[in-house]
Each structure stands twice: as structure tokens, then as C-alpha cells.
Amino acid sequence: MNAAIRAVVRTALARNLKVTGIRRGYQGMIEGDFLPMKSSDVSGIIQQGGTILKTARCKEFQTTEGRAKAYQQLIKAGIDAVVVIGGEGSFTGALVFSEEYHYPLIGIPGTIDNDIFGTDYTIGYDTALNTVVEAIDKIKDTASSHGRIFFVEVMGREAGLLAINSGIACGAEVIMIPESDDDRQQLDRFMQKGYKNKETSGIVVVAEGDEVGGALKVAEKVREQYPEIEVRVSILGHMQRGGSPTAKDRVSATLMGVAAVQ
Numbered sequence: 001m002n003a004a005i006r007a008v009v010r011t012a013l014a015r016n017l018k019v020t021g022i023r024r025g026y027q028g029m030i031e032g033d034f035l036p037m038k039s040s041d042v043s044g045i046i047q048q049g050g051t052i053l054k055t056a057r058c059k060e061f062q063t064t065e066g067r068a069k070a071y072q073q074l075i076k077a078g079i080d081a082v083v084v085i086g087g088e089g090s091f092t093g094a095l096v097f098s099e100e101y102h103y104p105l106i107g108i109p110g111t112i113d114n115d116i117f118g119t120d121y122t123i124g125y126d127t128a129l130n131t132v133v134e135a136i137d138k139i140k141d142t143a144s145s146h147g148r149i150f151f152v153e154v155m156g157r158e159a160g161l162l163a164i165n166s167g168i169a170c171g172a173e174v175i176m177i178p179e180s181d182d183d184r185q186q187l188d189r190f191m192q193k194g195y196k197n198k199e200t201s202g203i204v205v206v207a208e209g210d211e212v213g214g215a216l217k218v219a220e221k222v223r224e225q226y227p228e229i230e231v232r233v234s235i236l237g238h239m240q241r242g243g244s245p246t247a248k249d250r251v252s253a254t255l256m257g258v259a260a261v262q
């Protein structure tokens with residue numbers, strides 16, 4: 001997100017536009033938490049994870065009253081267009097707001113889930129994917145040395161792309177995602193045919209939103225059915241949402257930032 005902010009600020013300044021940062025997303029928009037931005041404010045941030053503007057999940061923006069306050073703040077500050085960087089929630093908010101107030105907003109898709117309609121890519125995804133792959137590679141060392149099955153939970157409440165692609169990249173035995181309901185059968189097949197003895201190990205990648213539940217639930221079911229097999233669970237959690245972005249993310253974010261201003 002920082003790479004996108006940097007690109008938006010510098011592209012706009014180069015075109016003699018004034019740039020104002022809105023802190024903490026829609027929450028800051030409602031509260032008028034605005035910050036005039038100059039080129040040096042975005043120096044040295046392209047390699048940093050997170051966002052210098054901070055962010056928030058804002059319930060108030062989901063209400064008509066909240067959006068009315070936000071609109072008043074934008075008008076008061078003389079802000080006449082907004083670039084929104086975010087995922088599904090941010091995009092939904094932007095759409096409703098633009099329809100309600102006929103106000104120009106443009107979205108830069110940014111989420112580790114890569115699940116925004118109408119774009120092949122959302123910034124942050126490649127970084128998260130590579131973080132997951134690195135983690136699973138490390139977990140595989142224990143799995144194969146001890147002949148264990150590991151259930152690795154990756155993020156994705158409603159989207160299985162992180163799970164699918166990390167699973168493919170790591171050669172996982174089974175991948176369980178919210179979009180498919182036959183993955184439980186895949187797991188059974190692996191347990192019955194694939195896992196033979198202590199010489200075998202296995203990685204099962206489970207998206208947190210899988211319909212069976214997360215990795216803990218899936219592992220619990222396997223433990224009940226196969227008490228003789230050693231099973232472990234590893235939940236990767238928020239390490240997937242941070243860290244220095246990959247080159248692909250920096251470049252994509254930069255191109256999207258430039259395009260948003262254009």
C-alpha cells in the first residue's frame with residue numbers, strides 16, 4: 001500500500017494537483033483526519049509493509065449518517081476526488097458513496113486475498129503468497145523428518161487463492177478452500193491411499209474460511225479418525241499481512257497508483 005500511496009502522491013504533484021492523505025481510511029474521512037502531503041512525505045516507504053496512512057475497519061461508513069459526515073468533511077477540506085486503496089469492503093463503500101453523492105472515487109485493489117472482481121491482481125497478494133510459501137517450506141522439514149501430517153492454515157475468509165497457489169507452489173498433498181466442497185473427499189483419499197507409513201509426510205493447506213472450519217477443526221476430525229497418525233497444526237496468521245513487499249507488488253502498486261491519478 002505504501003508503494004501505491006507514493007505513486008499517487010508523486011504523480012499528482014507532478015501534475016500540479018494538491019494531495020491530501022486521509023488517515024485511517026473511511027474512519028479518518030468521517031473525522032476529517034486529513035494530512036497535506038508533499039513529495040518528501042513518501043520518501044523511503046516503497047520497501048515498507050503496512051501503510052503510513054494507517055487503516056481501519058469502519059462500521060460507521062456503512063451507515064447513511066456516517067457517509068453524510070464523510071461527505072461534509074471532504075467538501076469542507078476542498079477535496080474533490082478520492083483514491084481508495086483496499087479490498088472488498090473498501091470498494092463496496094466507495095461504490096455506495098459515489099452513487100449517493102455523485103462523487104468521484106477511484107479504487108486501487110489491495111488485498112492479500114486477490115479476490116476483487118474485475119482485476120487479475122490485487123496488490124499485496126504476491127508478498128503474502130511468497131511469505132506463505134517460505135513458511136510452508138520450513139514446516140515441510142519437520143513434516144518429512146518426523147513423518148507427520150501438517151495442517152497449515154492460511155488467510156482467506158472467503159477466498160481460496162492464497163491456499164491454492166501456495167499449495168501448488170509447495171507441492172501440498174491436499175488443499176482445502178471455501179469455494180469447493182469436495183476437498184474433504186480429497187483429504188480422505190490422501191489419508192486412505194497416500195499416507196502409508198512413517199516414511200510418508202503430508203502438507204494439507206487449509207484456507208481459514210474452508211467450510212469444514214479452519215485447520216484446527218480439520219485436524220481434529222482427522223485425529224479422531226486416525227488416532228495412530230501424528231498430526232500437527234500451524235496457523236500462519238497475520239505474518240501473512242506484513243513484511244517488505246516483493247518487487248512484483250512494488251511495481252504493480254506503482255503502476256496502479258500512476259493510473260489512478262491519470
Ligand code: F6P
Nearest residue numbers: 087111112113155156157208241
Ligand atoms: O480480507 C483480507 C484478510 O486478509 C482476510 O484474508 C483475513 O481473513 C482478514 O483480512 C484478517 O483481517 P483482520 O486482521 O481484521 O482479522
